[in-house]
Amino acid sequence: MTTIAVRVPYITAYSEELALHPLAFTTEPEATDEVRLSYADAVPQDWMYGVLWARQGLHRRGRPEWKVVNTxxxxxxxxxxxxxxxxxxxxxxxxxxxxxxxxxxxxxxSTGAGYTNAPPTCARCVPAAIASCPRLRRGAAVYSVGSAAPYGVIGDVLRPSRDRPVELERNVVISLDSFRRLEYALAKQLLVVLEDLRPAPIQHWPSI
Known part of the structure; x- marks a missing residue:
């Protein structure tokens, strides 16, 4: 078996990429309850699919945070x-x-629910992906996928309070048709539905 060097995956967050920006609920007449979660200095790019997204840097400075994904x-x-x-x-x-x-x-x-938060992996990086992730080293399944479509997000749900938003739920799955919950959430990862999955046995991949 060939030894695969562990590398830092592209999606891994780094310690200096964390961006802390104050959250607040703001008036939004088009929202379900006429309020939604926002940043104090929010810009339109902070939202996608009707949900506020966590801000992070992209410079990849600091130490790798192996258990944290860059949003x-x-x-x-x-x-x-x-x-x-x-x-x-x-x-x-x-x-x-x-x-x-x-x-x-x-x-x-993931496959039973029909969606996943794991992005794709190109053929040449399959061995590196398995080598860098403890869960994948314990057991990995490789598929050939026809297409993928956004399904929902993983995020934290908050509620308004007098001083600042209060967290109600952390790292929960919210589908893109749950409009009210999306307006109260801070999204961290995008979930997609995988379509036309075909098993690609690991033994077919060299160096694994």
Whole structure:
């Protein structure tokens, strides 16, 4: 078995990328309850799919936070179908199908639920993805995917209070049709539905 060097995946957050910006609920006549979560200095780019997104830097300075995903890079990978390890286009240049690596253990419900927060992985980075993730090292399943479509977000749900928003739920799944909950949430990761999944046995991938 060839030893695979562990590298820092493209979607991994770095310690100096954390951006702390005060949150507040602001009046929004078009919102369900006429209020929604916002930043004090909010700009239109802070929202996508009707939900406020966590702000983070993109400079990759500091130490890698191995258990933390950079919100912006994760979302970019999902929308542009970029590899979570190298950040390049993940699709096969011949047939346009997309390699996707998912944890294959009892704690993962991605394929059963129909959605996942794990971005794709290009063919050349499949070994590195498995080497850099403890869950994938315990068990990984590789698929060839036809397409992916946004399903929802993983985020924190807050409620208004006199001083500042109060957190009610952390890291919960919110579908994109849950409009009211989205208006009260701070999104951290994008979830997508994977379509036309075809198993690609790990033994077919060299160096794993």
């Amino acid at each position: 912006i890079r994760q979302r970019r990978c999902m929308l542009r179908l970029l590899c979570q390890v190298c950040g390049e286009v993940a699709a096969d240049p011949v047939d346009s199908r997309i390699p996707w690596v998912l944890a294959d253990d009892s704690g993962d419900t």
